[in-house]
Amino acid sequence: MLRKTPTGTWLPAWVPESTTTLSILLIFCSAVQSCTNGYDGSMLNGLNILDSYLDYFHLNPATVGLNTASVFIGGIIGPFVSGVMADRLGRRPAIFYGCIFTLIGVILQTAAQNVGMFVVARVFLGFGTAISGIASGVYLSETFSSRYRAWGVGLLNDFYYVGALLAAGITLGTGKWQSTWAWRAPSLFQGIFSILCIVILPFIPESPRWLVNKGMMAEARMVIAQTNANGDEDDVVVLAVYKEIIDTLRWEKEENRVMTPVQIAKNPTARKRLLIGMSAGPISCVVGNIIASYYLGAELDTAGITSSDAQLKANVVLNVWCLFCSLVGTYLLSSWGRKPTAMMTQILLVICLFIIGGLSKIYADNGDSTSGSVVYGNVAVIFLFQGFYSVAWTPLLYLYPPEVMNYSIRATGLAFSQLMLNSLALVLVFVMPIGIANIGWKMYMVNAGWDIPIIAIIWYFWVETKGKTLEEIDAIFEGHKHSDVPDVELIRTGKATLDVSAIESQLEKEVIGMKSE
Structure with a gap:
C-alpha cells in the first residue's frame, strides 16, 4: 500500500506503509548507488589488462594513470557543490541530479574516440557519482532507523563489490572480442545503476x-x-x-550552529567533529587498496601472475571475496562497534x-625460478589484504562521517571527506603505476610505513557511535x-518510559515556535 x-x-514520493518494505527500498537505493563506484573501479581494472583498450588509445604508464585517475578530477569538483545541493534542494533531488551527470559521463565514455574524450567522460562520471554518493550518505544516515x-x-559502499563483480565478469566475457566493443560494452552497462x-x-x-529544518x-x-x-505516528519510539x-x-538554530566552512574551522x-568525521575518507584512500582496486594486473605481475586471462579471473574471485568480507565487516560495525573494528x-x-x-622482493630477485609457493602465497596475502580492507573501510566510508557530524555541518562535512578522498586518490591512482x-616491491613497504600512524589516530581521536541516534x-x-x-534504544527495549501526553504538549509549543521563526 x-x-x-x-x-x-519538486520530486514527489509515494511511500510504502510497511517499514520493512520501505527499508528494503532504501537498502536497494543504497546498493545501486554503491554499484556505480564499484563497477567503475573494477571495469578500469579489467580494461587496463585488455590489449584492445590499451592499443586503441596507444596508452603508456602515464596515460593509463590519466585515463584511470581522471574520474577523481570530477570527484574533487563534485564535493564543492554537493553539500549545498543536498541542503538547499533536498537530499533526494541531489541524488537525482548526480545520477543524470553520471549518465552523461557513461554515454561520453562509451563513445570515446581518443584519450581527451575518455578523460572528459570520466570527469563527468566522477562529478555525478560524487554528488549522488554524498547526498545518499547524508540521506540514508538521516532516514534509516x-x-x-x-x-x-x-x-x-558494501555493494561496491557487486558492481565490481559485474564489471569483472563482463570484462572477462567481452575481453575476447576482437573490436572496440571489448571495452565499450562494459562502459555502456555502467549506466544501468543510475537508471535504477x-x-x-x-x-x-x-x-x-x-523536513524539520525546512519547517x-x-x-x-x-x-x-x-x-x-x-506509519503509526502515535508509536512511542516515533514520538521519541x-x-x-x-x-x-x-538548539542548533538558537545557537547559530549553521556555519560556513570558515566558522566551522574557528x-x-x-x-573536532569535522576532522574526526572526515578522516574516514582520506584514511580509506591511503591504506593501500588503490593498487588492487585499479592496478590489480600490475600487482599480480609483481607477484608472478602474468597471464591476462589468469589476472581477469583473479579480478572476479577477488570481488566475490571482498563482498563477503564487507558484509562481515558491516555486521562487526553493528555489533562490535566502529572504532574497534577500524583499529x-x-x-x-x-x-x-x-x-x-x-x-x-623474493620474486623480483629470482624471477621465473621463484618457488610456486612464494607466488601463490603472495597472491593469497593480496587477497587477505583486500578482505581486511573491506571489513572496515568499505562500510565505514559513508557510515562514520554523517554519524559524527551534526545536522548543520553533515552535508558539508561528508562532502569535505569525499573531497579529501578524491584529492588523494587523484594523486595516488596516477602515481601508483609509476611507483610500481x-x-x-618497495612501494608496499612505503605504504605500510605511512599506515602505522593511522592506527594511533583511530585509537586516540575516534569516538564510538554504535547504538545511538544521530x-x-x-x-x-x-x-x-x-x-x-530518554535514549531511543532504551525506550524501544522497554528500559525507559515516555510520558506521551506531556511530550505531545511540549511538541505542540515547540513546533509552533519553530514555524514562527
Missing part, C-alpha cells in the same frame, strides 16, 4: 531531518513513522525520535603490506544531548 508523502521538493543505520548506510536509482527515488521519502514538522513525523513503525530531532535542530567543537583491520592491513612487499614500475551522538561532543527524552 503506497501513501503519498509530501517532500517539500538507528537500529538499522549501520546496515543501511554500510551497504552504501532514478526509478527508486519516487518511492522513498525525503529525509525527516531536512515541515508534520511531514517529518510521517516519515519517522514510516521508517520506524509501519521526533522529539529528539525537533529539540536538537531548534569553532573548536565543530572543528583491528588497520593493524592487519599493515602486517599484510609488509608481507606482500617481502614476498614480491620504478621501485616495485542526536544522541551530540552528547559525546557537547557533554549532553539537546533533548530531555
Whole structure:
C-alpha cells in the first residue's frame, strides 16, 4: 500500500506503509548507488589488462594513470557543490541530479574516440557519482532507523563489490572480442545503476531531518513513522525520535550552529567533529587498496601472475571475496562497534603490506625460478589484504562521517571527506603505476610505513557511535544531548518510559515556535 508523502521538493514520493518494505527500498537505493563506484573501479581494472583498450588509445604508464585517475578530477569538483545541493534542494533531488551527470559521463565514455574524450567522460562520471554518493550518505544516515543505520548506510559502499563483480565478469566475457566493443560494452552497462536509482527515488521519502529544518514538522513525523513503525505516528519510539530531532535542530538554530566552512574551522567543537568525521575518507584512500582496486594486473605481475586471462579471473574471485568480507565487516560495525573494528583491520592491513612487499622482493630477485609457493602465497596475502580492507573501510566510508557530524555541518562535512578522498586518490591512482614500475616491491613497504600512524589516530581521536541516534551522538561532543527524552534504544527495549501526553504538549509549543521563526 503506497501513501503519498509530501517532500517539500519538486520530486514527489509515494511511500510504502510497511517499514520493512520501505527499508528494503532504501537498502536497494543504497546498493545501486554503491554499484556505480564499484563497477567503475573494477571495469578500469579489467580494461587496463585488455590489449584492445590499451592499443586503441596507444596508452603508456602515464596515460593509463590519466585515463584511470581522471574520474577523481570530477570527484574533487563534485564535493564543492554537493553539500549545498543536498541542503538547499533536498537530499533526494541531489541524488537525482548526480545520477543524470553520471549518465552523461557513461554515454561520453562509451563513445570515446581518443584519450581527451575518455578523460572528459570520466570527469563527468566522477562529478555525478560524487554528488549522488554524498547526498545518499547524508540521506540514508538521516532516514534509516538507528537500529538499522549501520546496515543501511554500510551497504552504501558494501555493494561496491557487486558492481565490481559485474564489471569483472563482463570484462572477462567481452575481453575476447576482437573490436572496440571489448571495452565499450562494459562502459555502456555502467549506466544501468543510475537508471535504477532514478526509478527508486519516487518511492522513498525525503529525509525527516531536512523536513524539520525546512519547517515541515508534520511531514517529518510521517516519515519517522514510516521508517520506524509501519506509519503509526502515535508509536512511542516515533514520538521519541521526533522529539529528539525537533529539540536538537531548534538548539542548533538558537545557537547559530549553521556555519560556513570558515566558522566551522574557528569553532573548536565543530572543528573536532569535522576532522574526526572526515578522516574516514582520506584514511580509506591511503591504506593501500588503490593498487588492487585499479592496478590489480600490475600487482599480480609483481607477484608472478602474468597471464591476462589468469589476472581477469583473479579480478572476479577477488570481488566475490571482498563482498563477503564487507558484509562481515558491516555486521562487526553493528555489533562490535566502529572504532574497534577500524583499529583491528588497520593493524592487519599493515602486517599484510609488509608481507606482500617481502614476498614480491623474493620474486623480483629470482624471477621465473621463484618457488610456486612464494607466488601463490603472495597472491593469497593480496587477497587477505583486500578482505581486511573491506571489513572496515568499505562500510565505514559513508557510515562514520554523517554519524559524527551534526545536522548543520553533515552535508558539508561528508562532502569535505569525499573531497579529501578524491584529492588523494587523484594523486595516488596516477602515481601508483609509476611507483610500481620504478621501485616495485618497495612501494608496499612505503605504504605500510605511512599506515602505522593511522592506527594511533583511530585509537586516540575516534569516538564510538554504535547504538545511538544521530542526536544522541551530540552528547559525546557537547557533554549532553539537546533533548530531555530518554535514549531511543532504551525506550524501544522497554528500559525507559515516555510520558506521551506531556511530550505531545511540549511538541505542540515547540513546533509552533519553530514555524514562527
